[in-house]
Amino acid sequence: MAVKRVKTTKLDIIKCAAEFFFEYGYAGTSPRMISDALDLSTGNITYYFPSKEHLLAVFVEMLCEYQWKMMEEEAQEGVSSILAVCLELTTMAAVCEQDPIAKEFYLSSYSSPLCLDIIRRNDAERNKKVFKDYCPEWSDEQFAEAEVLVSGIEYATLMTAGDPVSLETRISGALNNILSIYNVPEEVRARMLRKVFALNYRSISKRMMRKFKEYIKETNEQALELAQQKKGAIQ
Numbered sequence: 001m002a003v004k005r006v007k008t009t010k011l012d013i014i015k016c017a018a019e020f021f022f023e024y025g026y027a028g029t030s031p032r033m034i035s036d037a038l039d040l041s042t043g044n045i046t047y048y049f050p051s052k053e054h055l056l057a058v059f060v061e062m063l064c065e066y067q068w069k070m071m072e073e074e075a076q077e078g079v080s081s082i083l084a085v086c087l088e089l090t091t092m093a094a095v096c097e098q099d100p101i102a103k104e105f106y107l108s109s110y111s112s113p114l115c116l117d118i119i120r121r122n123d124a125e126r127n128k129k130v131f132k133d134y135c136p137e138w139s140d141e142q143f144a145e146a147e148v149l150v151s152g153i154e155y156a157t158l159m160t161a162g163d164p165v166s167l168e169t170r171i172s173g174a175l176n177n178i179l180s181i182y183n184v185p186e187e188v189r190a191r192m193l194r195k196v197f198a199l200n201y202r203s204i205s206k207r208m209m210r211k212f213k214e215y216i217k218e219t220n221e222q223a224l225e226l227a228q229q230k231k232g233a234i235q
Helices: 009-024 031-038 042-048 052-075 082-098 100-111 113-130 140-159 167-181 186-198 201-234
Strands: none
Touching: 009 031, 009 042, 009 052, 009 100, 009 201, 031 042, 052 082, 052 100, 052 113, 052 201, 082 100, 082 113, 082 140, 082 167, 082 186, 082 201, 100 113, 100 140, 113 140, 140 167, 167 186
16 A cells, blocks of 8 residues: 655755756746645745745755865865865856856855855854964954955855956965965965865866755755654654
């Protein structure tokens, strides 16, 4: 006998939104499209997610964690690597040049106050570990202030992807400014830039976005399966 599927509305919404965001883009997806696909009212959507921005925030949280883990693995310099910081922005800029939907996803994330707060808090906490040797006397507030500047540089770099100025030129300027904010010496900055540009960052950027989409799908499916099992056990 077939097992009747139990409704797990919030997880269903997240799963559907992920599919739509990466097929039609963030701007091209509306709550009505999600509600129609799931045969729900828009009220069901807004009950769990008051706005489309709140749905985007779910994926930004996931991206912050997943993207950093992958950058550390690609950089191969251990935990909290400065090279991983450089590679992260480089791959984001590269994928924005190659994939319009990915570019819209990143720019929407940096344009959203809710998502930008997630990015800034996540990166400030991470950068306390990455740059502790260069900022030994900095307070948490100083790291938070630095991230306000850094996130602005990152947004400007991603927004101008595709301009006549080469990617390497734009990335060099952005990374030099970011590392300078954290008091990284010029010789170290130069070494990090040589290393990051020696990597096949365009290939890494494509792989990163592909694997992130797979990660979202797998994570959602596992969460849905677990929710079904729990509800089935209760019933």
